[in-house]
Amino acid sequence: MGLEILVCIKQVPHPDHFSEIQVDVGRGRVIGAGIPVIMNPLDRHALEEALRNKERFSGRITVIRMGRPRLQKAVEEALAMGADRAVLLYDTAFAGPDTLATAFTLFHAIQRLGKFDLIYCGNETVDSGTAQVGPQLAELLDIPQVSSVQEVSFVDEKSLEVRRAWEHGHMKVRLKLPTLLSVTRDINTPRLPTVQGIMGVPQKEVIIWNAEAIQAPLENVGLNGSSIYATGVHEFRAGRRREIMQGSTGEKVRRAVARLKELGAI
């Protein structure tokens, strides 16, 4: 019968273009329009692990994403890599969520999709990078979850042993399916989509659901479901001396060393 696997993906601005993101200080918003987008890098590792599981045990892979349906770069890439179908969650009611409201949106969609044996997430995104949605979604689903996963081994079809990183080493964690795993880049090397994969994308099923379709209570999702709010966005100012050494290479180095001594740094 194989595994039912869900992979949560996010589309994010390309990190090389973060410096182009503008701030509307008055409205406390960031403006990222026109900036190239990519699938969050760790989500590709999450999908790769799902593809490997499917190759071994057979099954079906669904990818799920919140966001505007017309910007589909991440979803198209996921389908081209080998995901079987995609679910897009879009509704103005979903906008402005904190991580728990995001987790609730995914939770309600999963209630409609049915049961999954395994859910994979990237450990964190490159934009907000909270690493919180995975653990919170698992709590709502009442399934065990592990973050910072570096390696997954199946003990049998119903249980796993995973290697998980911590600051000074790693941990071995045993867990039973169904489970949610948040993976790091150590876990695998994601495949590139093949030409065949890319050609096959238009034939794959893409489901678009709004709040009504997933019966999401409006008090759980979006800004309404959020407990925390940004009151302001500020450009980060470093407050550094910014002294550029002048002269020949030798002079620059001697001056730099002299200044570092004056500052008590060496």
Place this chain on the structure above:
Amino acid sequence: MTKRGSMSDSGEIWVIGEQRLGRLEEVSLELLSKGMALSQSMGVTLSAVLLGDEVEEIARELVFHGAEKVYLLEDARLRYYQSEAYARLLAGVIKEREPQVVLIGATEIGKELAPKVAAKLRTGLTAHCIDLYVGEVDAAPQLIHVVPGWGGNLVMHIICPQKRPQMATVKPGVLLKAARDENRKGKIIRVKPDIGDKDFSRIETLEMIEESPKGKPLESADIVVCGGWGMNALGDFSMLQELADILGGAIAGTRPATDKGWVDEDRMIGQSGKTVSPGLFVSLGASGAMHYTTGFMGSKVVLGVDQNPQAPIFQMADIGIVGDLREVLPCLIEELKKDRMPEKL
């Protein structure tokens, strides 16, 4: 006295003490120093919570570093971090004692534990704060959570006006550590952990393995020498290592440098890696993308070397050298060697 608005309650400020294999993590001391400042400005008690097995000595350390109370949950099965047991016990003790603020280190484990607890409590949680302070928003005092966003390019001020407790994870290596004072008095309050087999049936940490770090540890180094993509010009990190050795510093790298394998992944500086705040941070051949610079912004002095005079690293540096690393680095090594050599024997 000013109106305290939604912060009027007398709930305590809590710091979750992190011990790993019987040792207190440094970030707990950072949380305690911030917790002390907040407890003074809010006029409430600062307490810590500690889970583990035979860790009373660590509980006393938390007192010496500023906790007025320590809630201690001890059990042999809590020796390792256990995801479901830790999350359930913490949520339980928070529900029972109703602190108004809960701070957790944004460590590999804290980043998993905090969101689980916040989800159980259906409350707000901010991620990897670099500062927290009491400020005014719409004429009401609020705890302002300062969070870096978009790779550290921007900082966001976030509040949690309604839900309690308000929770935050705090980025390790940014805040000052609380000073130790053995004369500090505090109460250690034992809370019997109500755990059973069910807490370990779906998930269990079997083993927690410590790997001895290679080379000088990064977090405690007073000087950090970090290389970026520009080190490509030199082929590897051997000259960078030489500079670090002369300075008595630790080596580190940017994401491209760790991708290249020039330096171990656990020495990566930046948003998805380590944050360091040494006395001197030397950045070599890194342009200064914000997701990198966020990893050393607390450093006392920054020396930046890059060949591109327009590189953002020079906005983040106290001392800047524009030049080719193939010339600058050997010259810098010679200059410092000269310096270390006694004039006469």
